[in-house]
Amino acid sequence: MARTYESALSHLAALQSNRAITSLFSPPTIPASPLPPDAVASKAPKQDLNALAIPEMLAWLQRAGLSQDDLAAKLRCIHVAGTKGKGSVCAYLTALLARGDEDIRGVAGKVGTYTSPHLVSVRERIAIDGSPISRDLFARYFFEVWDACTEAARAELAAQQAGRPDGVNGRAGEAKAVSEEELQGPATKPFYFRFLTIVALRAFLGEGVRSAVIECGIGGEYDSTNVLPPSSITASVVTQLGIDHVGMLGGTLPEIAWHKAGVCKPGRKCFTRKLEGKGSTEAVVTAQKTMQVLRQRAQEKGAALVEVADGDVERWGGINASDNAAGSLEGGFQKYNQALAVHAAREHLRVLASESSSNSSEGGQRADTTTNESLHNIPSSFTSALQYARLRGRCETREDEHAPITWLIDGAHTAESLTEVARWFAGKISQYTSKARAILLFNQQDRDAAKLVSGLLEDIKANAVTPTDQGETTIFTHAVFSRNDLKPRVISSDNGEETEPERDLSVQKAAAEALRAIFLATSTSALDNVADAVAEVRALASRNDGERTMVLATGSLHLVGALLRTLEPDAKD
Template identity: 30%
Template structure:
């Protein structure tokens, strides 16, 4: 069991071993509760096919959706990995099965498709806000969600309501379930939501759909599209290397795979030279036109009004939005589609109106300020540390809360905090609570066991202690977000709390310190 943290410098001791026993006792309690929950859900899931769409509650809907997580079935039957060639074939099959003709979809719902390692969600959000400001009816599909799964599918910038989400979920579910070729012939979690998003955008008659790639690009299930007029590729970094490859060139190849013949593709100019060369070669191979966007400082924008998210991602978003509007006006005549420079009032309004939670995001809670950023690559973590150092006041205790997912190595990520003057580092799981009944269905993750979670936490803690030569008084592993917040609340004085390393960790914190989708 991990040792109880003592705070000798201020005469402070954690008050309750019952609350903070993050080793065997708490984790065994969590395992027992999780097994009970899984057993109950399995019984419920067996009768899902009899649920009537108009009578199902939102919680029943989310329980059914969570039943499509790979933890509920053999991983051998999971098509979540974009490295599997059957991914796109299955996506097309499920779209057709629920009544979405790709030909009709591409004719009625032109798509702006965005890939990249960093900033693709916020780029999509800014682009959507600009287009909505110009009067277009927009659909937006992003992942992952922070608090509720409804955040992933938005119409005119607003997440689907619980009733809307349930209605569309069950319409798609029954169309797919009633035509299964075998018992396990259902799309997994992300693929299901992708099919559902396409279905929703058709039903809602949007003018344009802005779609964020899940992982990679070439084999991502969102890449089922055959005609994509406008494409964006954001910053690249080494991430998901076990799937996408272990070099920046391999990752660039995958991300650039969303370009199609006739696409007008935009990317940033400051990629590594070798990565940019790969993107150029892929554009030529795909018969797409590639353009590099200008620096945000070259636009007629008041920089003082821009957040860090705006500054990093707005130039790409501007070009995506304006090129789509020109494409809609002129058709596929790339010579008539010039890059925007002087921005009109609607574009400026759209940029400034866009907020994207979980990225460079601050929340005041009592005497503490939480700084939340879902950075999970070396480059984004370095940027996160710079933001925190520049934003957080020097007074008060500085607390780091950190976790990693998807097998990422913590060493180079944690090196980013050299010079950040962290007083105490807490290594937490993404689990909201050790009691499963307290975990909202929307953020329940059945793909990861508690033993795996404990190993990651312990490893992160050991790396930090070795890297910074600190002991028990300044570092701690804590199993749940709920108990991590309790720990922070019991520290004397005010704290500046940086939560980073995982967007799922950020989402769990926001669930407790700030409610509701944005």
């Protein structure tokens, strides 16, 4: 088997398409650990199907040749959970630690970042000092993990056949007939996200990373990344909360907060935005209950919850993105993510410096970055880093190379995130002349797309209203609703027969109907792939008499990923 990057991608695709494969070996069992009777506010769901996740992940970590001791000895991590803003906080943290001055970089060391999902290349998920690891490094660590899992499965099978309790699970099992192909294949490997988490940790250890910024995939308590040992955590962050992944996390903010607060660690600070609730009495009560859960969970875990108040952040004002840095993070709401990152970075540096001082017989000089916790007194290198922090597909502005189009791109996929996108878009569109055309490119395949697009449009209408000649209100002259598929479906060129069935466009058509109910003057189209959607947008822009066309592309990170690949056909995966 070739150990190339292309081969790694092929093997990774097999994992992704085989998430439902049952492991050859039964997962370890764990005893129940009920919460005390008075812990009602933060009690986990009664039927928690995630309870085996961490023991299973620990077993996979062992199969891959890693241990929590390895991680504790070499890595110091900031663990980031939340519903909205996780990626932005991770981008800011990476910039603060990797782009800091000499003193900060001396304390932080080499900086690794693990995030998800990726938009163009899987290598985006694993970065060192802010840049995705190379194709060669990805292939190297990918196959180190792949081969280690294969050999672990071989050893467990031999132990089972010999009737010995020598496997990872610590007990003998019934011997199974397993082919060599199956041993070397995806059935003896963890599923996609777990596998990449282990690849990232192995890469960080192999490349001498000292500071790691780790983003949770889903939740926190049972997320694969929560195998990080408590002693490796310097600080944690719970970003803005919202309703998402209700099947796994619950359908209310307090339930979701229970899971997210799983990143709290004994003796460490966890930074979160203090929820106060705005508007209705129900919103205020929900915010209070959610904060109660976060506080109780932190107390249960022996962590210190640091609640960052909106008022303090608003008085600070945040740091505007640099106009000279393509892809730097925009949007007024980013100041809240910046504040969380600044606090967590300071705490991370403080812990590292403290460890360094205690381990040094001479107590060497260390970076003075924590003498004042005020947001108004941050190092100048922090200011610069916040300006140049980058995160693809989040409030990203880019100019089209082939048409007079400004693409405004954000992968928001929840109602709350789309509200922020609406405000960002309204601010951007107001900078252009009234002759500028605005087009919407939208999709959301897994949630209620019609409801989400309606909310987005109402928020945009509330922030930026352009009257038409008929006295109606419109923002977009045209809206394109596309599936996330990158290219048109395949049709045989020999006999004209379809080799791929027609794609379902019911979601796109429902979203188009929802838009027409709000903006009667907006024309719409529903397409089954992003390449055709981009071609249609460019064709529409060419008819705008040379005036610039603003295109808001949002609703799904999958849509954004396909869009960026279409706009950057020569980009390496």
